[in-house]
Amino acid sequence: MSVLSDRNIKEQLKARRIVIDPLDRDAIQPASVDLRLDSAFRVFNVTTRPYVDVREPVNELTELVTIAPEEPFIVQPGAFCLATTLETITLPDDIVARVDGRSSLGRLGLLVHATAGYVDPGWTGKLTLELSNQSQMPIARSTGRTVRRASARSTRVRPALPLLASPRTPRTETRKTLTAIDSSLEAIAF
Numbered sequence: 001m002s003v004l005s006d007r008n009i010k011e012q013l014k015a016r017r018i019v020i021d022p023l024d025r026d027a028i029q030p031a032s033v034d035l036r037l038d039s040a041f042r043v044f045n046v047t048t049r050p051y052v053d054v055r056e057p058v059n060e061l062t063e064l065v066t067i068a069p070e071e072p073f074i075v076q077p078g079a080f081c082l083a084t085t086l087e088t089i090t091l092p093d094d095i096v097a098r099v100d101g102r103s104s105l106g107r108l109g110l111l112v113h114a115t116a117g118y119v120d121p122g123w124t125g126k127l128t129l130e131l132s133n134q135s136q137m138p139i140a141r142s143t144g145r146t147v148r149r150a151s152a153r154s155t156r157v158r159p160a161l162p163l164l165a166s167p168r169t170p171r172t173e174t175r176k177t178l179t180a181i182d183s184s185l186e187a188i189a190f
Contacts, residue, residue, distance in 0.1 A: 003031050004095075004152040012095070018152065019090035032151040035085040035099070035127065039143040041065045041073055042082040072140035075110060075133040084126040086144060093122045094158050099150045109135025112148050119150070121159055 004012065006028050012018040020033060027034040042062040052058055062082070067073045075081065091097060097119035101112035111132040119127065129147060133139050141147065 002154060004154065006030050008154075009033060009152065012092075012152070017092045018095065019088075021088050022086070027146070029149070032149045034102075034146045035087050035089075035148040035150055036144050037073075037129070037141055037147040038084045038086045038126065039067050039069070040083065041067070041131075044080060067143060069143050072142050075131055075139045075141065077133050077136055077138065080130070080132045083129040083131055083147075085129065085148060086126075088124070088126050089119065089150070090124040091119060091121055091152070094155050095152050096121050096155060097123075097150045097152045099127060099148050101148060102146060105139075105147065108139055109133055109137075110139045110141070121155060 009018065009028055013020065013023065024034075024036070027036075041064070043065050044062055045060070047061060052061065065073070073083075089097070099113065099117050099119060101110070105112065111134060112129050114130045114132065116128050116130055127148070127150075131141075
């Protein structure tokens with residue numbers, strides 16, 4: 001697998017093999033595309049439960065918070081919340097993406113993913129952000145601000161079982177067992 005350069009990314013976008021909507025042309029970097037923060041967040045509540053058992057319903061553990069376009073969302077020290085990218089991403093069945101947090105945010109203590117750093121070939125949707133503040137100070141983020149970077153790699157061969165044909169796709173199994181977020185974060189299933 002080789003990483004796509006800015007030229008490759010632009011070619012894939014022009015051919016509509018990769019779709020990023022909305023696309024900010026200035027977001028295309030030498031070997032990646034910057035992705036922005038959307039306006040809805042899933043914030044975890046403190047409950048009387050002694051622990052979280054992932055085999056049981058846990059929907060009451062979160063609440064939806066939506067911010068106005070210029071309003072900051074404050075991630076408190078030690079806090080964890082879910083968000084999505086402003087952009088909807090579509091990948092063809094022979095390109096995989098890797099998403100990473102921006103190093104400028106990491107140096108401040110804001111991590112943007114704990115486990116959701118890989119995007120399968122054939123994916124369509126917004127990308128989940130797992131925001132975690134590891135610093136001692138609250139960190140403010142606003143809608144539309146760059147929060148993540150995606151790089152793409154071409155596979156040598158197409159998958160034998162494409163994402164949408166797989167019995168364990170993000171649209172089925174993951175929504176049942178962990179976290180799945182629709183485009184506005186209004187629904188979350190565990």
